[in-house]
């Protein structure tokens with residue numbers, strides 16, 4: 377049976393230090409949810425609250441309809457994989473994988489079949505008799521995943537499972553995890569990572585965390601195309617964030633008027649205009665022309681990243697086909713389409729004036 381995970385206003389504190397602040401989040405049955413955020417933002421704490429290794433000071437954790445907040449970890453039926461594999465060094469691979477089954481009191485007769493099934497699933501069947509020290513890092517992580525899957529969990533918790541692996545192995549394991557999820561579509565997965573590529577690749581939805589709080593939650597495409605906060609815009613993908621004054625159907629960056637969608641934002645507000653670098657083009661095209669000076673060019677294989685100083689802001693443009701690279705110091709024009717820009721964090725002018733008065 378498939379069941380989701382629900383955080384119902386979960387708060388965790390160490391002494392007076394609140395490290396998870398009233399988290400409300402639902403992982404749907406069979407969904408992969410990434411918890412993405414910088415180090416110290418509370419991601420692991422949220423995961424450990426589901427596993428039962430930290431006790432919330434308030435709020436509830438539910439698996440399906442069941443409130444598990446007070447259950448001990450071993451009774452939650454959850455599979456968990458952490459960064460450092462945490463295999464028992466003195467046990468062979470098969471005994472490592474059998475460990476959780478014994479703890480769950482699965483019948484002796486059933487254990488070998490379940491171990492073989494889990495090792496098969498992770499491509500480790502021929503390594504059953506080895507010790508962890510006889511395996512590479514990637515293989516050890518596969519065994520850790522097999523161990524978590526052997527108990528046939530409804531919920532799988534993954535805490536930075538790839539961060540101890542080198543870049544090439546990481547991308548291979550990412551594909552493996554995606555395949556495993558296709559084979560086990562009923563398992564709900566909570567995946568903690570600080571790596572946006574992992575989150576964008578694997579997750580059905582991403583919950584963005586910062587400073588103990590949930591900042592944003594949506595599909596990778598939503599968060600990328602329509603971030604709600606500057607934090608999300610810069611943490612999920614790369615972003616140009618420009619301070620602008622809002623007009624009607626347009627905004628002003630210093631003296632440059634730019635046509636964008638201002639729906640829902642009162643004229644006169646200060647806001648941040650977010651445009652992704654790959655949506656900024658070189659040359660004049662359409663209604664939005666940003667004139668400035670080219671200050672840096674980086675070649676990135678399939679694109680050139682241009683840095684252009686526009687009214688004191690370093691605007692990034694990722695240009696695919698650059699016939700002639702303009703010289704550094706040259707005046708250039710950049711453009712973007714009105715529909716490719718998003719307005720963030722609009723504040724009404726008066727609030728700003730008031731804040732300014734209080735500051736000074």
Ligand code: ADP
Nearest residue numbers: 390395413414415416417418419420421422568
């Ligand atoms: P993340 O996984 O996003 O890196 P964590 O959830 O591990 O963040 O940690 C959130 C905050 O909680 C950090 O500031 C961390 O120092 C603090 N913290 C985590 N575990 C403990 C603990 N056992 N005692 C005190 N503070 C802790």
